[in-house]
Every structure is written in structure tokens, then in C-alpha cells.
Amino acid sequence: MRSILLSLLVACVAAACGSPPLPPASSSPKEIAVVAGEDSWGNIASQLGGDRVHVESVVSDPNADPHEYESNTNDARAFATARLVVLNGAGYDDWGKHLLDANPSSDRRVLTVAQLLGKKAGDNPHFWYQPDYVARVADGITAEYKAIDPGGASYFDQRRSGFTAALEPYAKRLAEIKAKFAGVPVGATESIFVYLAAYLGLDLVSPPGFMQAVSEGIDPAASAVAQFQDQVASRAIRVLVYNVQTDTAVTTNLKLQAARSSIPLVGVSETLQPETATFEEWQDRQLVALEAALVAGG
Numbered sequence: 388m389r390s391i392l393l394s395l396l397v398a399c400v401a402a403a404c405g406s407p408p409l410p411p412a413s414s415s416p417k418e419i420a421v422v423a424g425e426d427s428w429g430n431i432a433s434q435l436g437g438d439r440v441h442v443e444s445v446v447s448d449p450n451a452d453p454h455e456y457e458s459n460t461n462d463a464r465a466f467a468t469a470r471l472v473v474l475n476g477a478g479y480d481d482w483g484k485h486l487l488d489a490n491p492s493s494d495r496r497v498l499t500v501a502q503l504l505g506k507k508a509g510d511n512p513h514f515w516y517q518p519d520y521v522a523r524v525a526d527g528i529t530a531e532y533k534a535i536d537p538g539g540a541s542y543f544d545q546r547r548s549g550f551t552a553a554l555e556p557y558a559k560r561l562a563e564i565k566a567k568f569a570g571v572p573v574g575a576t577e578s579i580f581v582y583l584a585a586y587l588g589l590d591l592v593s594p595p596g597f598m599q600a601v602s603e604g605i606d607p608a609a610s611a612v613a614q615f616q617d618q619v620a621s622r623a624i625r626v627l628v629y630n631v632q633t634d635t636a637v638t639t640n641l642k643l644q645a646a647r648s649s650i651p652l653v654g655v656s657e658t659l660q661p662e663t664a665t666f667e668e669w670q671d672r673q674l675v676a677l678e679a680a681l682v683a684g685g
Contacts, residue, residue, distance in 0.1 A: 419535055422469040424480040425453060426659045427515040428500065428524065430666045432473055434553065435528050435546050439539050443469075446480070446658060452632050453657045454604060458482040469495055471531050476501025479512035496531055503527050511602075513657070515666075517582035518561060525550055557667045560674040561587065568681045574615065574624035574645075576638040577601040579655060584628075592624060601630075601638060612637055619644045625684035626677070628653045631660070651680035 423429030429444030569588030600607035631654040
């Protein structure tokens with residue numbers, strides 16, 4: 388009789404009582420869904436969030452011009468379910484703002500880099516090329532994570548410290564180039580290089596109107612083109628920096644002219660190259676190329 392009762396009890400537990408309860412959700416925190424407009428910010432957001440976040444970067448194609456990106460339904464779905472959206476702002480990714488406006492949510496936080504930095508539409512939007520800005524954005528993203536997931540605050544602080552450590556080789560390279568080459572005249576085909584040139588103390592002598600026009604996808608004024616061509620022909624610049632994701636007839640001709648004048652060329656990009664690189668690996672690799680070109684152009 389006792390064995391029968393025991394069998395019935397086991398059957399009850401298996402069939403009626405169900406499986407043992409799962410541990411509380413707080414012991415296994417749900418990943419924060421993050422969408423970044425660009426993979427430069429997306430990679431930083433991923434490093435800062437570790438295994439407590441899932442980051443999706445929208446613009447990451449190394450063969451496309453990010454200024455010409457057009458959003459799609461996949462982007463709209465990602466924005467709709469994100470707890471945090473990181474946009475560049477300053478007119479660089481207005482498609483992202485349109486997606487946010489089309490699907491408002493009180494449960495979603497938005498960090499706009501331009502707003503964080505006190506910038507506006509029309510300002511140079513290539514903020515990831517200014518190291519001090521990168522640090523401020525990293526702080527901003529960390530603060531957003533802690534607001535969304537207060538229980539992970541100490542973890543996010545540790546990740547922030549780890550990111551600073553990861554940036555050390557990049558920071559040392561910046562300091563090295565500045566110490567060796569501050570004041571050296573250089574040229575750039577567009578405004579992507581303006582922030583970094585200033586940070587390094589390089590003398591960026593290219594016509595500002597030329598760089599701005601190319602960045603905005605319009606033809607530079609003939610006078611600016613002539614001035615730039617004269618700078619190249621007279622070797623008034625030691626290095627010519629160009630955007631590998633933006634090519635026009637004018638910039639192609641300048642690059643050919645620079646090559647004929649034995650002026651080293653350095654390509655920089657707006658998205659991670661290669662796509663598998665971290666932010667700091669990508670930036671440091673470009674600095675290595677820049678430093679070598681400055682030496683060769685001397």
C-alpha cells in the first residue's frame with residue numbers, strides 16, 4: 388500500500404505539480420537591447436556593456452558612404468524593440484531620428500552624441516575622430532546602462548575602466564605623433580580628418596570649403612579646387628588624407644596629383660575596417676599608417 392501511495396505521489400509531482408520553479412529573473416539579467424546608428428559607436432557600446440547588452444549597429448558597410456544610407460524595415464524593427472538607441476546626430480543620421488519619431492516609446496532611451504557634445508546640425512559630425520569626445524561618449528553610454536540596469540552599476544563601471552585600458556596603445560600613439568609632428572602641414576580631401584588633425588597639432592591647410600563640400604556630397608567651388616591643386620603641386624603639404632568611402636572625380640584627381648608629386652596618401656574610414664576590428668584597433672591602425680606617411684613625406 389505504501390509503495391502504491393509513493394507511486395501516486397511521484398506521478399502527481401511529475402504530471403500535476405510541474406517542473407521546479409526557475410530562479411528569480413534578477414539572478415540572470417536580461418540583456419539590454421541597444422541599437423547604434425554607426426558601428427563606431429556600436430563597438431564602443433558593446434565593449435562598455437559586455438554580456439549585459441546586445442548591440443546592433445546599423446551602418447557598418449565598409450564599402451558604402453554612410454552619408455548616403457537609407458533605412459529599411461529591419462532598422463525600424465530594431466529601433467522599435469531597443470531599450471537604448473545611440474545616434475551620432477548633427478545631421479549625420481537623420482534617418483534614425485525619423486525612425487524614432489515614427490515609433491515613440493516611453494521605455495526607450497536615446498543618446499544623441501551631438502547633443503551630448505553641444506553640437507548642432509551643420510557642425511562637423513565625425514566626432515569619433517576626436518579622442519576627448521570619445522571619452523565623453525563612453526561616459527554617456529555607461530550612464531545610460533546604469534540608468535536602465537541599476538543592478539549592474541558596478542559591472543558597468545568595471546567595463547568603463549576596461550575600455551580606458553584598451554585605449555592605452557591608441558592614446559600613446561596619439562601622443563607620439565603629436566610630439567613628433569605638431570605643426571607639420573597636411574591636406575585632407577574632406578572634413579573627416581579635421582578633429583584628429585587638430586588634436587594631433589597638425590597644420591591642416593586644405594581649403595575648409597573644399598573639405599566641407601566633399602563631405603556633404605556637393606561639388607567644391609572652382610577657386611577652392613584650384614587652391615588645393617596648387618598646394619599639392621607646390622608640395623605645400625607633407626601628407627594627403629582621404630576618405631576611403633567617398634570618391635569623386637575631384638578627389639581622385641587630387642590623389643593622382645599627390646602620387647605624382649611623391650606626397651604620401653593615407654586613407655581613413657567612417658566605419659570599422661575591417662568590420663571585425665574593435666574601435667581602438669581600427670583607430671590605432673590608421674594612426675600607424677599616418678605616422679609612417681608623415682615620416683616618408685618629410
